[in-house]
Amino acid sequence: MLGRTASSVFWMFRYLERAENTARLLEAGFRMALTRGGDIANDEWRSVIDTLGLKAAYEALYDEYSGTQVCNFVLRDRENGENVMRMFDLARSNARASRTSITGEVWEAVNESWMSLTHLLSRPVRETGLGTVLAMVRRSATLVRGATYGSMLRSEIYHFARAGTYIERADSTARILDVKYYLLLPSLAYVGSTLDTSQWDNVLRSLSAERAFRWLNAGRMDARGIAEFLILDQRFPRSLSFCYKELSENLGRLAEIHGVESQSNAKIIEAMYRFRTTTIDTIFDSGLHEFLTGFNANNQVIANSIAEDYRFFA
Amino acid sequence: MNTPEPNFDEMRQADGSIRPAYVDYCQWLDEQDPSQMRRKGREAENFFRRTGITFNVYGDDDAEERLIPFDMVPRIITGGEWRKLSRGIEQRVRALNAFMHDLYHRQEIIRSGRLPERLFSNNDAWLPQMVGFTPPGGVYTHIVGIDLVRTGPNEFMVLEDNARTPSGVSYMLENRETMMAMFPELFSRIPVQPVSDYPRRLAKSLAACAPDGASDKPMVAVLTPGIYNSAYFEHAFLADQMGAELVEGSDLRVVDGRVQMRTTAGYQPIDVLYRRVDDDFLDPLTFNPESMLGVPGIMDVYRSGGITIANAPGTGVADDKAIYSFMPEIVEFYTGEKPLLPNVPTWRCAEPDSLAYVLDNIAELVVKEVHGSGGYGMLIGPTSSKREIANFKDKLKANPTNYIAQPTLALSTVPIFTKSGLAPRHLDLRPFVLVSPGGIDITPGGLTRVALKKGSLVVNSSQGGGTKDTWVLND
Known part of the structure; x- marks a missing residue:
C-alpha cells in the first residue's frame, strides 16, 4: 500500500480515538459539576481544558470556566482548532483519502457519524442536549471500531x-x-x-x-x-x-x-x-x-x- | 421555455400509448403505490449521502459536496436500438484513434485538404511533445465518453466527444446498484443487460495497453488530483473496484527511468497510469511548471516506453468543438465508410457566412465556446434575454473563431418523478467506450443526464441536472 494511504488510515483512527477520549473527559467533567457544583466544578472544567492542552486558547477568549462554555469550546468552537467536530472532519477526510483501503462498512460508519455530528453540532449545545451529543460521539467511535473489527x-x-x-x-x-x-x-x-x-x-x-x-x-x-x-x-x-x-x-x-x-x-x-x-x-x-x-x-x-x-x- | 417543435418522448407515443421499450416497466409501475414510490425516492437520497456519492462544484463554497439528484424512472433502450448505436459508436471511436495517430504523425488529413491546419495549430490541447511518438499498443483514447442526444425513434446524434478524461461512469454503476437495491423485483421481471462488470473490463483493457516488457500482471494505478477534486469519489470508486492503487502526484517519482509510487515498503514501478489529471498538470518539467498534481519527468519515461498513460496526452484535441464539426469528414477519411451516427448540424463561426447566419438567427441557436465544457460559457438563444443576447453577440463578433453554433434541438424526453406525478424532461446519454489493442468494448448502458426543470435543455450536473439509470434490454 502507499505510504500516504497508510498515514491517512493511521490518522483517521487517531482522530476518532481522540474525539472519543475527549467526549469521555467532558462526560466526567459534567458529572462532577452536577454532583459537586461550585468551585470544584470550575476546577474540574479547568482541568479538562488543561488535559486537552487548550488552556492558552481558552483563556485568550474567556475569563471564567463554566460548563456549557467549556463544552461548546471543546466540541465546536471555530476558535479552537482542535474541536471535536474538527476531529471528525479530519477523520472523515482521512477516510476519504484512504477510501480504497477501508471497507465500505468502515467508510459508511465514519461518514454517517460525521453527518449526524455535523447536524447535532450545527448550533451551540445546551446543557440539556450535551448528553445526546457526547453519547453520539462515543457511539460513532464504537460503530467505526466495530465495522473495522468485523469487516477489515x-x-x-x-x-x-x-x-x-x-x-x-x-x-x-x-x-x-x-x-x-x-x-x-x-x-x-x-x-x-x-x-x-x-x-x-x-x-x-x-x-x-x-x-x-x-x-x-x-x-x-x-x-x-x-x-x-x-x-x-x-x-x-x-x-x-x-x-x-x-x-x-x-x-x-x-x-x-x-x-x-x-x-x-x-x-x-x-x-x-x-x-x-x-x-x-x-x-x-x-x-x-x-x-x-x-x-x-x-x-x-x-x-x-x-x-x-x-x-x-x- | 418553449421547445421549437414537439419533442420525441421515449416512453409515450403522441397518442399516449406506451412505446415497446417501456411496456414492461409501465405495467410494473401501475401496480405500485404512489406514496411508497415517494418514500423510495427519499431512501435513494439517503443511500447516496451515506455512501458518499457526491461531487464538488467549483466556485460553490457553501456546498463543498453536493449530490447529483437521482431520478427513479429508468431510461430504457431496446437491444435493437443499442446494437445500432454501438456500431455507430465503435466506428466513431475507431476514427478518433486513427485521427489522433495521424495528427501526431504524417497529418494526411490536412495534406488532403479535408481539415484546415489552423484547427490544431491554434489548439492548446495539441501537444508538440507527442509528435512522432506512438503510445503503447497504438492506443490514444483508452476511455471515451460519447455524448448522444435523441430526436426521434431512430435518430441519435452525437453532441460531443469526450476523448480527454470522460467522467461519470461511477454514476452509471451506482445508479444501477441503487435501482437494484430499491426495486429488486423489477430486475427479475425485466431482462436488463448488466453494467456491473465495467471496472473489470476497464482493468482488463488498461492492462492490455501496458508497455512492452511489463509483466503478465501489470501494475495499474489511478492518478487523482486528490480529495478536493470534483470527481474524487469516482477516482476512488474505480480504483477500489479495479483493485488498483489510487495515487496522487506526491506519491510518485521517477526512479531508475520508471515512474514509481511510494509504498510502505519503498518505491514500486507503475506500468499503466489511468490519470484523471489534465495534460497541463501531468508533468511540471514539460507543461505547467506550477503543477503540484503531476510527476516531474513522467513525459520522458513515457516517450522512452516505460509507462502507459491513459488517455494519452494530447487527445484533448478531439474535445474541441471546432474539430467536432469536422467529425463526419474525419470518420469517412479514416474508415472509408459513411458515418453511422450523425453530428448535430454545426455552424463554425470562424467562417464568415456561418457567422453572419449565426448573428442573424442567434435567438433560435445554441452558441458554445469551442474549448468550453460543463455547460459553462454558452448561450441558449431561446431562453436568453435581449440583453444577454446582445452581450453575447459582442463577444462573438470580437472572437468568432472561439465559437460554434447549433440549432436548439427538440431533445427527447423521459418522465421523471415529481411531486405531482410523472412529468417529461429532456435528457442525453453518455455511453462509455474502452479501447485496447484487443478491440473496442462498449458497456451496454451509460450515463443518462436529465434536466430537472420543465422545458430545460441543460442537463449538466454543474447546472442542476440529475441522472437516471440507463437500461439496455436483453432482447
Missing part, C-alpha cells in the same frame, strides 16, 4: 489502523493521569474524605474505568491502587500497559509483513521490556509526573518512527 482484512492496513488507535489512547490516558497526578500522590492518599474519593472516582470516570475498578476491588478505593490499575493492569483496555501490549502486537505484525526489523518495532520492544520491569513502587519512587511525561515523550518517538519506517512522507 488483517493486512498491513488493519495494523496501521490499530497502531493509530493505541498510540492515541496511550497518549490520552497518560495526559489525563498527569493532570490529576497530584490527587494520586501517596501524601494525599488519606482515606475517608468524601472529597478525595469523589475526585478519584472522577479520574476513573474520565477513562471509563470506574466500573472495572470497583468490580476488581470490591468497592474499595485508594490512590495507589488507581494509579497501578491505569498504568500497569494488562486487562483494562485504556491502561498504558494494555495499549502497549496491543501496539507491540500490531507493530510486530507490520515488521513481519514487511520482513524487516523496523525502528518502531525495536522501540516498542524496548518499551515493553521497561513495563515488565516496572512496579507501582518504582514509579512512585522516581516520581509519577516524571514517569508520565517520559512515557508520552517516548510515545511520540514511537509514532514518529512508524511514520518514518513506513514512508508516510516523501
